[in-house]
Amino acid sequence: MPDNREGFFKRVYEIVGRIPEGKVAAYGGIARMLGCPGGARTVGWAMRSAPEDMKLPCHRVVKATGELSPSHVFGDPEIQRAMLEAEGITFRADGTIDMERHLWQG
DNA sequence: CAGCTGACAATAA
DNA sequence: GTTATTGCCAGCT
Numbered sequence: 001m002p003d004n005r006e007g008f009f010k011r012v013y014e015i016v017g018r019i020p021e022g023k024v025a026a027y028g029g030i031a032r033m034l035g036c037p038g039g040a041r042t043v044g045w046a047m048r049s050a051p052e053d054m055k056l057p058c059h060r061v062v063k064a065t066g067e068l069s070p071s072h073v074f075g076d077p078e079i080q081r082a083m084l085e086a087e088g089i090t091f092r093a094d095g096t097i098d099m100e101r102h103l104w105q106g
Numbered sequence: 107c108a109g110c111t112g113a114c115a116a117t118a119a
Numbered sequence: 120g121t122t123a124t125t126g127c128c129a130g131c132t
Contacts, residue, residue: 008129027114038127044113045129061113069113
């Protein structure tokens with residue numbers, strides 16, 4: 001495909017914005033949709049640079065293991081947890097998400 | 107121009 | 120089962 005890195009951000013924003021409510025996507029999962037299976041870090045880095053103006057549900061993007069992203073990202077550790085809980089995401093006793101129930105695949 | 111960093115993931119010990 | 124290390128892509132310094 002023609003534009004790859006040019007619209008990498010846009011591509012990530014689009015995928016993240018397509019995550020349905022009550023579901024979560026892994027960084028590596030999104031990277032895989034983009035065609036970059038090893039671009040897990042790049043996806044996360046794109047989120048960090050993603051402006052709030054996009055209203056991207058970054059809280060729906062978590063690690064492949066089901067762990068939430070580092071707390072310092074949202075400012076407080078319970079922010080993402082509360083958001084996902086409000087969305088209908090179920091957490092395990094470890095505080096990780098049930099990827100088997102909420103793992104979203106494009 | 108070259109090297110480093112960063113919201114990860116997978117493999118090895 | 121847990122911990123440590125390496126690999127990946129794109130943007131910055």
